[in-house]
Amino acid sequence: MTAPAASTDVVTLRDLDEPGRVPALVAFVSAVAWLLVGSLLGLVASLKFNFPDWWTGWAPATFGRVRAAHLNAMIYGWASLAMLGISVWLVPRLVHAPLRWPRVATGGIVFWNGAILVGVLALLAGWTDGLEWLEFPRSVVDPMLIVAGGMVGVTLLGTVLGGRARHLYVSVWYVAAAFVWFPIIFVTGNLPVFRGVESAAVNWFYAHNALGFWLTAIGLGAVYYFIPKVLGRPIYSYQLSLLGFWTLAFFYALNGMHHLIGGPLPTWMITTSIVASVLMVIPVAAVAVNHHMSMVGRFASLRYSPTLRFVVLGAVAYTAVSLQGIFTAFREVNRITHFTHWTIAHSHVGVYAFVTFVMFGSVYYVIPRLVGRDWPDGRLIAWHFWLALGGIGAFVLALNLGGVLQGLALMDPQVPFQASVEAAAPWLAVRSLAGVVLTAAHLVFAWHLWKVLRRAPTVGPLPPWHDPRPVVVPPPGPWS
Ligand code: HEM
Ligand code: HEM
Numbered sequence: 001m002t003a004p005a006a007s008t009d010v011v012t013l014r015d016l017d018e019p020g021r022v023p024a025l026v027a028f029v030s031a032v033a034w035l036l037v038g039s040l041l042g043l044v045a046s047l048k049f050n051f052p053d054w055w056t057g058w059a060p061a062t063f064g065r066v067r068a069a070h071l072n073a074m075i076y077g078w079a080s081l082a083m084l085g086i087s088v089w090l091v092p093r094l095v096h097a098p099l100r101w102p103r104v105a106t107g108g109i110v111f112w113n114g115a116i117l118v119g120v121l122a123l124l125a126g127w128t129d130g131l132e133w134l135e136f137p138r139s140v141v142d143p144m145l146i147v148a149g150g151m152v153g154v155t156l157l158g159t160v161l162g163g164r165a166r167h168l169y170v171s172v173w174y175v176a177a178a179f180v181w182f183p184i185i186f187v188t189g190n191l192p193v194f195r196g197v198e199s200a201a202v203n204w205f206y207a208h209n210a211l212g213f214w215l216t217a218i219g220l221g222a223v224y225y226f227i228p229k230v231l232g233r234p235i236y237s238y239q240l241s242l243l244g245f246w247t248l249a250f251f252y253a254l255n256g257m258h259h260l261i262g263g264p265l266p267t268w269m270i271t272t273s274i275v276a277s278v279l280m281v282i283p284v285a286a287v288a289v290n291h292h293m294s295m296v297g298r299f300a301s302l303r304y305s306p307t308l309r310f311v312v313l314g315a316v317a318y319t320a321v322s323l324q325g326i327f328t329a330f331r332e333v334n335r336i337t338h339f340t341h342w343t344i345a346h347s348h349v350g351v352y353a354f355v356t357f358v359m360f361g362s363v364y365y366v367i368p369r370l371v372g373r374d375w376p377d378g379r380l381i382a383w384h385f386w387l388a389l390g391g392i393g394a395f396v397l398a399l400n401l402g403g404v405l406q407g408l409a410l411m412d413p414q415v416p417f418q419a420s421v422e423a424a425a426p427w428l429a430v431r432s433l434a435g436v437v438l439t440a441a442h443l444v445f446a447w448h449l450w451k452v453l454r455r456a457p458t459v460g461p462l463p464p465w466h467d468p469r470p471v472v473v474p475p476p477g478p479w480s
Contacts, residue, residue, distance in 0.1 A: 019098040020088040023105040027085030030113045034077025039439040041070035046435045049428040060124040068135045069123045077116045082359040083218040094172045095163025101155045108151025115144035133207035138190045153179040170241040174221030181213035204259040212252035219355045222362050226311045236293035244286035251279045258329040277329035284322040291315045306381045310361030317353035342403030345396045380448040387441035395434035402427025
């Protein structure tokens, strides 16, 4: 029989959560603020397709600037900040050690916000590096992001290295790897030494890997945590998790050039990326089977747990966006879809239906554990869910359909260009309506967050889900 752990070796979940509380809260609240700003910018960009003569007299409101501001506010503001919040909360729980240097993490998150603010204002003022996903001025904003992200990364990696769990759960691999991968690709993407075609190749090496090694990595890390956690059962297969992680690490890095199919790059580069895109079926299937089998027999829980509902839908969207992406990577398909709204539909299945849904579900789980009280109004969660699902469903269906019609018209030499614009027009109106619905969903979410933050802390016994039982820490392992 093993001896009971010494009292100094015993920590509760509350002990693990406590140091990360402030940085996680700052990250979530600011993330939601950027979600609102980004929604407004997305809505304006969308309406410009329906009313091209609207608000053209003021340069910051022109499409090119608003689009870039939308993309950056959403990716580096909303999604990245939500992911930073999840990471500082999740990693301590999984490695059985409180967050190291929490003030450094909070400072990093505040500074990250400052960088996004400067960056978005710079883009609206017309100051841009002109590379998609790397629009922020590299002389000011990118160094700020490197310092800010570095501050959070150091605390997280320090926590992992000082961790006391003998086994590193799969979510830690994804999150820790993201904090190693992202600085490498971000610095590479911003090196001011590439010109012409080289610059385009490095641009898409960066942007593609930002999707795979940053958004997807932390998104999947969260899915791997929340499905088993909410269901109270282990993940279906450890071996499949390993297979999914390593094949993603290997194949995703080779995918980037599929964004430049038909571009002036050596054919072998593009072909390699198409082959690697098809090979992505391995990690995607591994993850999908693993998550599905973990859910089997428990789908009824979707009715009761908002976290599960958002996270499981996000996981399904991950499979969907990947299969759509593999299909889009074939030359025969890409020549029809590349210059159309199809690509924008695909983008939003990925960054919205997958990443954003997983972040929504995660926030629903984590916030009550940070503030010590539950969400006050279940109806608001239901409104948020159905508006978000209906909105993104209409957004994606409309743009997929409109994109194909637009692409077929563009391919036909007998059809004048104007006809391809007209073919897509009704679908773009649907996209704007969907954008209004999505913005409403985000307002409901923000309002509910405000309500839960504003209420006085629960006095008396802790809510039942704030498990006071100790996490018995095993003897120090290789990670101590
Ligand atoms: C197996 C997985 C995937 C494959 C093979 C894939 C494939 C592709 C391809 C071929 C394009 C280029 C379309 C074009 O410009 O003609 C593309 C664009 C895009 N993908 Fe994916 N995709 C995958 C997964 C994802 C995921 C998981 C996300 C989100 C997290 C995502 C988000 C995007 C975005 C945002 C773009 C547009 C980038 C831009 O032009 O700004 N994709 N994808
Ligand atoms: C209120 C909801 C939203 C609306 C109305 C909206 C609208 C738009 C519009 C109009 C564009 C430009 C399309 C074009 O150039 O043809 C766009 C692009 C983009 N949006 Fe959104 N969006 C919304 C939510 C989001 C969210 C939540 C994210 C990320 C988390 C996001 C990420 C992006 C990205 C990455 C692009 C560039 C896509 C590409 O180049 O393929 N959007 N969005």
